[in-house]
Amino acid sequence: DTEVTQTPKHLVMGMTNKKSLKCEQHMGHRAMYWYKQKAKKPPELMFVYSYEKLSINESVPSRFSPECPNSSLLNLHLHALQPEDSALYLCASSQEASTGYNEQFFGPGTRLTVL
Amino acid sequence: AQKITQTQPGMFVQEKEAVTLDCTYDTSDPSYGLFWYKQPSSGEMIFLIYQGSYDQQNATEGRYSLNFQKARKSANLVISASQLGDSAMYFCAMRGMNTNAGKSTFGDGTTLTVKP
Numbered sequence: 001d002t003e004v005t006q007t008p009k010h011l012v013m014g015m016t017n018k019k020s021l022k023c024e025q026h027m028g029h030r031a032m033y034w035y036k037q038k039a040k041k042p043p044e045l046m047f048v049y050s051y052e053k054l055s056i057n058e059s060v061p062s063r064f065s066p067e068c069p070n071s072s073l074l075n076l077h078l079h080a081l082q083p084e085d086s087a088l089y090l091c092a093s094s095q096e097a098s099t100g101y102n103e104q105f106f107g108p109g110t111r112l113t114v115l
Numbered sequence: 116a117q118k119i120t121q122t123q124p125g126m127f128v129q130e131k132e133a134v135t136l137d138c139t140y141d142t143s144d145p146s147y148g149l150f151w152y153k154q155p156s157s158g159e160m161i162f163l164i165y166q167g168s169y170d171q172q173n174a175t176e177g178r179y180s181l182n183f184q185k186a187r188k189s190a191n192l193v194i195s196a197s198q199l200g201d202s203a204m205y206f207c208a209m210r211g212m213n214t215n216a217g218k219s220t221f222g223d224g225t226t227l228t229v230k231p
Contacts, residue, residue: 031217042206042221043160056217088158097217099210101148101167104219106160 003027004107006091012113015081021110023074023091031097032074033104034066035090043090049074050097081114088112117142119207121222128197129230135182136192136225138207146212149190150219151181155203163205166190197229 004025013019023032031050035043048056049068063085065077074091088111092104118141128134140149151163166174166181174181182191194201207222 040204040224040226042223043219045218048217050217090158090160092160099148099212101212103148103150103162103165105162106152108157108159111158 004091004093004105006089006107006110008110009108010111010113012115013078013081014115015083017081018077018079020078021076021089021091021112023076023107024072025093025105025107026072027093027105028071029093029095029105030071031094032068033092033094034074034076035092036085037088037090037109039088047076048097055097078112081112083114086112086114117144117147117209117211117218117220119209119220119222121207121225123225124223125226125228127228127230128194130199131196133193133195134197134227136194136205136207136227138190138192138222140188140190140207140209142209142211144211148210148212149181149183150208150210151179151190151192152206152208153201153203154206154224160206164192194227199229199231202227202229 034046037043047066052068067075088109090109091107094104095102120139147168149166153161164176164179166183178195180193204224206224208219
């Protein structure tokens with residue numbers, strides 16, 4: 001099963017709301033990632049989890065809070081977002097994070113709109 | 116630091132013809148992986164093909180092949196026999212082994228339009 005799932009597909013939230021994005025993979029991958037992508041731009045790395053531990057945080061504002069409850073699940077908790085945070089949020093996984101020799105598999109993304 | 120350059124913002128190709136999407140890279144890592152992804156308008160990033168920096172042969176996956184020229188630091192994607200469903204944005208990416216392990220660097224992408 002080479003699939004990464006993400007829920008919800010679409011999310012509209014106000015600046016005072018708290019919401020969470022969810023990502024799941026059952027490929028036995030030990031690395032999971034969150035990316036933010038604006039329209040017609042490349043994905044920007046936000047966080048990397050390796051063996052359920054946060055290994056890379058690309059200076060992301062604290063209103064984004066990642067969580068990795070187990071090796072198959074990755075959450076992104078959202079609080080007090082700004083309209084400029086509206087984007088496509090992509091989750092990805094790979095066998096390992098410490099090597100460049102394996103591809104990342106991406107989920108379908110969550111389209112987030114902040115009003 | 117890693118850098119990926121895709122110089123073609125948009126490309127057009129006639130259905131059933133071949134097309135080459137350009138990608139050049141720069142890195143200080145002695146070993147690295149190069150990847151191509153397809154992103155249709157639906158948003159999902161689809162992995163297409165991978166080339167390791169120490170691979171002697173160019174990678175092929177069905178209608179996709181990667182023209183890897185290490186000395187020129189280029190990793191062009193060749194799509195043979197284009198289909199209408201190939202219309203999408205294509206990203207070239209790389210991941211290093213040492214200083215940049217875990218991080219993928221993406222190019223700005225090329226939008227491919229296949230004409231019937």
